[in-house]
Amino acid sequence: MAKQGLVLLLLLILVPTAQAAIELYDFSSEEKRARFHQLGAVLRCPMCENQSIIDSESPSAYDMRQELYRLLEEGYTDDQVFDHLTSRFGEFIHYRPPVRSDTWILWYLPPFMIVAGFIILLLLARSRSKKAPASQGESLSERQLKLKKILELDSDTTSSPNSKDST
Numbered sequence: 001m002a003k004q005g006l007v008l009l010l011l012l013i014l015v016p017t018a019q020a021a022i023e024l025y026d027f028s029s030e031e032k033r034a035r036f037h038q039l040g041a042v043l044r045c046p047m048c049e050n051q052s053i054i055d056s057e058s059p060s061a062y063d064m065r066q067e068l069y070r071l072l073e074e075g076y077t078d079d080q081v082f083d084h085l086t087s088r089f090g091e092f093i094h095y096r097p098p099v100r101s102d103t104w105i106l107w108y109l110p111p112f113m114i115v116a117g118f119i120i121l122l123l124l125a126r127s128r129s130k131k132a133p134a135s136q137g138e139s140l141s142e143r144q145l146k147l148k149k150i151l152e153l154d155s156d157t158t159s160s161p162n163s164k165d166s167t
Contacts, residue, residue: 025069032072039081040068044093052095064089 027033045056053061071081085093097103
């Protein structure tokens with residue numbers, strides 16, 4: 001009895017996944033089939049994050065595929081298809097939005113920021129190379145003597161408080 005319950009439970013879990021929809025489109029020519037896949041790959045699903053309408057399983061992507069199929073079969077050009085789908089689903093469906101006055105920041109800000117970053121790095125590198133440390137003109141032996149004096153002063157100051165405490 002437990003085995004039958006387990007089998008029934010597995011069937012209830014697995015059957016809904018087996019009912020995935022398979023879309024078949026009967027194109028009038030192979031050129032339209034190729035255009036369908038080409039255009040579908042560059043159109044973004046309005047509900048999904050970064051998926052084309054070909055890859056997405058959302059209802060809106062399904063509607064867009066149906067509409068794309070209908071438009072191609074009616075003889076629309078690629079530009080007409082983009083215009084129609086944009087008017088129906090919005091600008092978000094374009095992976096590469098057109099360069100217009102309201103989208104110029106998307107196109108020109110990233111390269112501008114990269115160039116500005118390189119210029120800032122160059123200026124910082126130049127200003128640091130101009131600021132030479134004061135000890136750069138000294139020889140190695142002179143710097144060693146200075147360090148030795150500093151260490152002697154440090155040892156004198158640490159030993160003198162101890163000697164005062166002991167007396």
